[in-house]
Amino acid sequence: MESVRALLESEEVKLVVSAIEALREKTSKQQTSAVLQFHELVLGEKFQAAEVLAILLDNETYYPGxxxxxxxxxxxxxxxxxxxxNALRFDAMCRAAMxxxxxxxxxxxxTSRRWDVKRDVIARYIFTGTDFLREIYDELGGYNAFQDASSLEIAGIVTQSEITAINTVLRAMAYFHHGADLWGKGATLPPSLNRAVLMLSGLKEGLPNxxxxxxxxxxxxxxxTASKSTLALIYAADSIKVKDETLFKIIxxxxxxxxxxxxxxxxxxxxARYVSSHIFSCATDPELRDESDKILANGDVERFSPxxxxxxxxxxxxxHFIKPVASAS
Structure with missing residues (x-):
């Protein structure tokens, strides 16, 4: 059997590569490269959330996948x-890649016919795409990473206690929202996590479960504290109905x-920008708005009710939110 090096240097392989490149050129649409490479966006020292969100919102055509x-x-x-x-993030990307x-x-x-080399070439090098294979498939770890991802259950990554914590955060955000609406009328103290906690503590007294x-x-x-940069986005997502559930439940x-x-x-x-500009702008913690705006950037806002x-x-x-009325002297 010929060595891999010999095969790579053979005229036959060179012809195959040339033919695939010609086929890609013939079938590909004009595409725009991402500002940052896939690895830099999601696999580097920090997840580049602002850049990722900007790509998801724009109308540019990038490589398939x-x-x-x-x-x-x-x-x-x-x-x-x-x-x-992030194991959850990595697993989700592997599943999406598959x-x-x-x-x-x-x-x-x-999937509907017996395998043949022509359809395999089209599936792999045209519809899957060589940019995808190089930038995503290879960077994620290829077959081994995908095999590991396919053996995991989402429920094993996101525990029930974590789901309960997130739901508590969303309820605290609802109190923030109501407090901000009242703050705009000049009738309340500024929204704060401590006041939301006091509400939850009061709720605990009358709620057996x-x-x-x-x-x-x-x-x-x-x-x-761990979620300050995402609070506006998850709360906004929870306000959007998608059939019988919310966008956040889907997330x-x-x-x-x-x-x-x-x-x-x-x-x-x-x-989410409305959350930052309306709710977080009057909160006692300025970091809430600062962290949100780093991700969301400037743009239109859409008001919604709590x-x-x-x-x-x-x-x-x-x-806990209404200002006490000063007594007359």
């Missing part, structure tokens, strides 16, 4: 932004798809 894989990575980052090497390659095989007819829905004060503070289940959900992206980000409160929560809001 880039935006779907970045969408999966961005969803993973939203759930757990605090880690440099889906892209599977779709390429379907387009080439490999409180721990099934919300985490303790210390765990809330921990999750809140939490790691089912966010660029092709299926990109029509919601602009509205999502406009609402979720309704229960009668008990309304009383707690009045107790």
């Amino acid at each position: 880039l935006k779907p894989i970045l969408t999966a990575g961005f969803a993973g980052w939203l759930i757990d932004p605090d880690k440099q090497y 889906a892209h390659m599977s779709e390429a095989e379907k387009r080439a007819g490999l 409180f721990s099934d829905h919300y985490v303790s004060r210390s765990l809330l503070h921990k999750r809140w 939490l289940a790691q089912k966010l798809s660029y092709d299926q959900h990109k029509k919601y992206f602009s509205r999502w980000v406009c609402r 979720p309704p409160l229960t009668p008990v929560e309304i009383k707690l809001l009045e107790k």
Whole structure:
């Protein structure tokens, strides 16, 4: 059997490569390269969330597979932004990459017919794309990484306690939102996490199964601190209905798809900017707005209403957010 080197240097292989390059040139559309390479965007020392979001929002045409894989990575980052090497983010990107390659095989007819080399060439080098194979497939670790990702369950990565912590954060954000609306009328104290915690503590007294829905004060503070750059985005996503669920529930289940959900992206980000400009602008912690604006950049905003409160929560809001009336002397 000939050595790999001999095969690589053979005239036959050179002809095959030339033919594939000619085929790519014939079938490819004009494409724009990403400002940063895939590795720099999502696999470097820091996940480049602002740059990734800018790519997802623009109308540029990049190589096949880039935006779907970045969408999966961005969803993973939203759930757990605090880690440099995020297992959830990496797994989500691997799954999205496998889906892209599977779709390429379907387009080439490999799933409905017996394998043949012509369809395999089209699936791999045209529909999957050599840029994808070089920039994403290889950088993620290839077959071994994909095999590991396929053996994991999302439920094993995002635990129930983490989901409860995130839901507690979302409820605290709702209190922030109501507080900001009242603040605009000049009737309240500025929204703060401590006041939201006081509301949750008051809610705990009358809710026997409180721990099934919300985490303790210390765990809330921990999750809140780790999520400051994502709070506006996850709260805005929770306000957008997608059929019978919210955009955030889709993100939490790691089912966010660029092709299926990109029509919601602009509205999502406009609402997140509203969170930053309306809610965080009057909060006692200036870092909330600063961290959000680093990701969201400037642009349009879309106002939306906070979720309704229960009668008990309304009383707690009045107790902890309304300014006390000064007594007459």
